[in-house]
Amino acid sequence: MDKEYQILNHLKEEEQTSQRRIAAVTGMSLGTVNILLKKMLKKGLVKIERLDARSLRYILTPRGVMEKSKLTLNYITSAYRNISHLRQTFVQILQEELEEGSLLFLYGPQDEVLAVLLDALSQMRLSYTHVKRGEKLPQGAEKGLILVWDLEDEQELEGKGAINILERL
Secondary structure, X not given: OOHHHHHHHHHHHOOOOOHHHHHHHHOOOHHHHHHHHHHHHHHOOEEEEEOOOOOEEEEXXXXXXXXXXXXXXXXXXXXXXXXXXXXXXXXXXXXXXXXOOOOEEEEOOXXXXXXXXXXXXXXHOOOOEEEOOOOOOOOOHHHOEEEEOOHHHHHHOOOOOOEEHHHHO
């Protein structure tokens, strides 16, 4: 996610904050936060109000709110495009690799990628077996189609014919 967006989002939630607090919440260095806040001040996205000799308040300007909204929309659009591409790639792999009557195994963590895959499988009305990371594949799984989406899982199943979906993106 864009660093400016993270700062704008934090300021919307917490006006009375410090650069140290922003750095801690966003995981950025204090220097990065300082540079980005100066840049946002110049752009008119943020203004500073001095509360006392040691305290400042960062205020999101209307222009800053608009920029945050624009960045949010860009993020959502990009995420949707990526999810659609993942789904299309998954369907293509199934069409190319899954033979009639073959078993399908999804090997990996229960995460967002799995959620996209399960949604596609549900719409295609295909059955599958999800094997969580670290669990053993069922007997004879090598005869079916084994799909992974993580390099660690791919390496763990080396020699078993697993296909890493993300390498096809």
